[in-house]
Amino acid sequence: MAGYSLTRRGLMLVLxxxxxxxxxxxxxxxxxxxxDLKMSVSATTRAPRPGEKDGADYFFVTSDAFNGMVAxxxxxxxxxxxxxxxxxxxxxxxxxxxxxxxxxxxxxxQGTQQLRETAPEDLVTIFILPPSLTELERRLRSRAQxxxxxxxxxxxxxxxxxxxxxxxxYVFVNRDLAASIANVRTIMVxxxxxxxxxxxxxxxxxxxxxxx
Amino acid sequence: MAGYSLTRRGLMLVLxxxxxxxxxxxxxxxxxxxxDLKMSVSATTRAPRPGEKDGADYFFVTSDAFNGMVAxxxxxxxxxxxxxxxxxxxxxxxxxxxxxxxxxxxxxxQGTQQLRETAPEDLVTIFILPPSLTELERRLRSRAQxxxxxxxxxxxxxxxxxxxxxxxxYVFVNRDLAASIANVRTIMVxxxxxxxxxxxxxxxxxxxxxxx
Numbered sequence: 001m002a003g004y005s006l007t008r009r010g011l012m013l014v015l016x017x018x019x020x021x022x023x024x025x026x027x028x029x030x031x032x033x034x035x036d037l038k039m040s041v042s043a044t045t046r047a048p049r050p051g052e053k054d055g056a057d058y059f060f061v062t063s064d065a066f067n068g069m070v071a072x073x074x075x076x077x078x079x080x081x082x083x084x085x086x087x088x089x090x091x092x093x094x095x096x097x098x099x100x101x102x103x104x105x106x107x108x109x110q111g112t113q114q115l116r117e118t119a120p121e122d123l124v125t126i127f128i129l130p131p132s133l134t135e136l137e138r139r140l141r142s143r144a145q146x147x148x149x150x151x152x153x154x155x156x157x158x159x160x161x162x163x164x165x166x167x168x169x170y171v172f173v174n175r176d177l178a179a180s181i182a183n184v185r186t187i188m189v190x191x192x193x194x195x196x197x198x199x200x201x202x203x204x205x206x207x208x209x210x211x212x
Numbered sequence: 213m214a215g216y217s218l219t220r221r222g223l224m225l226v227l228x229x230x231x232x233x234x235x236x237x238x239x240x241x242x243x244x245x246x247x248d249l250k251m252s253v254s255a256t257t258r259a260p261r262p263g264e265k266d267g268a269d270y271f272f273v274t275s276d277a278f279n280g281m282v283a284x285x286x287x288x289x290x291x292x293x294x295x296x297x298x299x300x301x302x303x304x305x306x307x308x309x310x311x312x313x314x315x316x317x318x319x320x321x322q323g324t325q326q327l328r329e330t331a332p333e334d335l336v337t338i339f340i341l342p343p344s345l346t347e348l349e350r351r352l353r354s355r356a357q358x359x360x361x362x363x364x365x366x367x368x369x370x371x372x373x374x375x376x377x378x379x380x381x382y383v384f385v386n387r388d389l390a391a392s393i394a395n396v397r398t399i400m401v402x403x404x405x406x407x408x409x410x411x412x413x414x415x416x417x418x419x420x421x422x423x424x
Contacts, residue, residue: 006385127407133420159421166414171407173218173416183405190402193395195339195383202378204385208345209371 018158077114230370
């Protein structure tokens with residue numbers, strides 16, 4: 001019975017939601033407590049905002065560099081949003097998964113759809129809904145000094161993002177932040193117990209049955 | 213936005229394992245803390261053992277009564293084990309599920325296979341493995357004054373039951389009882405958050421988007 005190592009495949013955990021529904025706060029709380037979980041850092045051609053760090057918030061790259069990565073197949077998914085390019089570099093994700101650790105993705109429905117095509121077996125997708133659009137708008141207005149036009153634009157985008165909730169594996173309404181964090185953690189722990197992710201289980205059971 | 217009730221479909225949670233792997237203890241602990249979870253009580257033609265209560269441990273019925281229930285399609289699954297008949301009455305399970313509550317099943321791989329055919333969308337199946345067959349045999353010997361023959365017979369059956377682990381959704385090794393109870397609870401809570409079980413979510417999202 002010696003020498004059988006029970007490990008597991010890492011998860012690609014996708015959190016999507018309209019902006020303002022609490023996704024970023026949930027993600028941050030998870031990353032603080034889950035040592036096996038790392039955030040996927042996207043590459044983007046947009047300019048850094050004040051306080052954003054290259055390599056931590058995003059990899060800030062030129063359009064030429066981005067297109068080179070696309071051409072070499074170095075992205076798991078990529079998309080153009082509001083005129084800027086965004087993409088998930090493949091290598092860092094694959095290293096983390098191969099080590100039996102999990103990767104958290106903060107991407108929209110389009111990115112999720114692409115991941116579904118490139119890596120369906122490792123993917124676990126969660127959609128977080130706001131309690132109401134009124135509440136969503138209140139949150140968007142309270143957190144920024146955006147113009148009415150910008151808020152309206154974000155609300156349109158939220159509305160469109162929400163139309164894709166039914167493409168996700170799990171869905172819940174973020175009424176209470178602590179409960180929402182617990183929900184995502186619970187989903188992650190349960191998904192780790194899926195038979196399909198148990199590496200070495202076949203050998204373990206076979207060895208046990210031969211011994212018996 | 214008023215009047216949209218978000219409820220959920222109940223789960224049929226199946227725990228299978230070779231006898232002695234800890235399944236019954238795990239089930240009992242769950243039932244104590246989860247008010248939304250009820251044990252499915254099987255009907256059987258075998259005689260009650262000392263201490264067993266009709267309607268709590270089993271519904272003890274005659275072969276004629278059992279066969280009548282089979283003929284009327286009143287079982288979700290039924291099987292013959294060691295010359296006795298066992299079956300899961302359909303009505304009690306369906307009442308519990310319709311109320312958005314969950315049902316726990318302590319059945320073997322054959323029963324699980326039948327449930328997969330009759331009610332696949334509500335089913336969540338978990339296989340609990342012992343740490344080793346030596347440990348399993350030790351547990352079987354310690355809990356009963358069974359003869360060597362009986363223990364050998366149970367070990368054969370355990371071996372055969374274990375050959376079906378790969379047919380289950382989730383699998384883990386019961387090394388630590390508290391961790392195993394937590395595993396099953398986590399799986400149950402996560403499965404309740406699956407999109408496919410959210411009743412009324414479509415109406416909720418649509419109403420929200422029209423309001424916005």
